[in-house]
Amino acid sequence: MRLTRREFAHSALAAGLAAALPASLFSGCSVSNAARTANSAAPAGSRPAQFDSSSEISFPKGFFWGAATAAYQIEGAWKDDGKGESIWDRFSHTPGKIKNGDNGDITCDSYHRFSEDLALLRAMNLNSYRFSISWPRLQPAGSGSPNPKAFDHYSRILDALLEARIRPLVTVYHWDLPQVLEDTGGWPNRDTASRYADYVELVARAFGDRVTDWLLFNEPLTFTYEGYLDGTHAPGRKSIIDFLRASHTVNLAQGAGFHALKSIRPSARVGTSLLMSACEPATDSEEDHLAAERAHAISNLWFLEPALKGRYPEALTFFPETAIGIKSGDFDKMRAPLDFIGINLYYRTIASAPGAMERLANPQQWLFPVKMEGGQQGPKTDLGWEVWPSMLYDVVTRISRDFNRPQIEITESGCAFNDGPDASGVIHDTRRIEYHRQYLQALARAIAEGADVRGYHAWTLLDNFEWAEGFSQRFGLAYVDFKTQQRTLKESGKWYARVAAQNHVGPSHV
DSSP: OOOOOOOGGGSHHHHHHHHHSOGGGOOOOOOOHHHHSOOSSOOTTSSOSOOOOSSOEEOOTTOEEEEEOOHHHHOOOTTGGGOOOBHHHHHHTSTTSSGGGOOSSSTTOHHHHHHHHHHHHHHTTOSEEEEEOOHHHHSTTSSSSOOHHHHHHHHHHHHHHHHTTOEEEEEEESSOOBHHHHHTTOTTSTHHHHHHHHHHHHHHHHHTTTOOEEEEEEOHHHHHHIIIIIOSSTTOOOOHHHHHHHHHHHHHHHHHHHHHHHHHOTTOEEEEEEEEOOEEESSSSHHHHHHHHHHHHHHHSTTTHHHHHSSOOOOSSSOOHHHHTOOTTHHHHHOOOOSEEEEEEOOOEEEEOOOHHHHHHOGGGGTSOOEEEEOOSSOBOTTSOBOOTHHHHHHHHHHHHHTTSOEEEEEEEOOOOOOOOOTTSOOOOHHHHHHHHHHHHHHHHHHHTTOEEEEEEEEOSBOOOOGGGTTSOOOOSEEEOTTTOOEEEOHHHHHHHHHHHHTEEOOOOO
16 A cells, blocks of 8 residues: 655656656657546535445445455565565665664564464454465565465465455565566566566466466556655655656556466456545636546556556656657557456545646646645544545546446555554544445445445555554554564454444444
């Protein structure tokens, strides 16, 4: 999940893209008339943030109730049993990169304590568990045969989940690139797409007999932007060229990985998990509506349209084809007819067009003339993110409408509230209960209006290492004492257990 909300107007992308690239690198591709059409979204704040919470709402039969995790955030055992170094191992061991000097060396120690995590999943009556396979654990050198001990480890997890009748929803890549591949260029290097496709094939051969549902990537916009442009995530680079080329390599890898997995397991259900945001115009002006469309294109479609339509969305006034590194045939290589779309959602985006003087003062805004800020009207989580349930309805219905009603799974939705145990050891995190209740009510409305949503995965099962925030933010349904590794189900986890068991969300009593 993404741990920092960036305002594009103040980011390296908006602040340095045009300046970093000579004009000769840009083609004359302009925004189409369709993109100029006013966004159907109402101006920010004109719709209610909450839905009716006075009645019970049922979900479709067979709905997946799950929780999500990521290998680096929970596994620990950072160099046990032959695991190779990842970019997050290197980054978190670099002074000044992580809040409070934290790292993921131990975190929740789930590598050794998965039986305790499984007990939590069972206690919450969940029938889906989204977790990721660590690339440098399974393939320490970024290529070659699988590490036998890692193969055994993930095999035990899969067997235990299946025995408990919990679907494994496996994320192939959740940000932990082997450091050896970063040393040869990382994601900006086109060859990484081939290494990734080989890795996908290895994973499919190793575990495809027990895994039917896969996610190729988690939030590619986040790890390319934060890792190669903004520099706040691993590997910590700050280069516009690296960001552009990394995003293109990931799109090539997504296509190659999809076809590699399908070649091994044709019946597998394959998707990608994308961070999305409801992009709303700040006002009802035509300029702000167009800005919201541009924000939607860069935030939500940059890794979806290449897969489903073999093209990049029209987010920029000029398309830097040469800088991105596009070669003949690349658009066909990017195509991947995903079986479903995973949506991660945490906050909405308020978009506005910069004024004429702002654009004159900052020529780069002729390339991406959008100011993007997080919503400020709703209540805030402890991390400062706005709680605005209707954005989940907005995103799901927009994607359903624009992509011919695809299968969707909510692969992450969650909130940081840092409530701890009271004197009796109970964690009364009522704000988290209301967060999930309201977002599920919004999701139920989208389903009632025709969206084909198959599951909801709360972020996250356990309090864990939250990337650049270290251990300062708690998103878990279960509380973790990081000194003793004791897990305690929060009141939100107990509530979620009732929701999963009954397949419906009850009325609010808060």
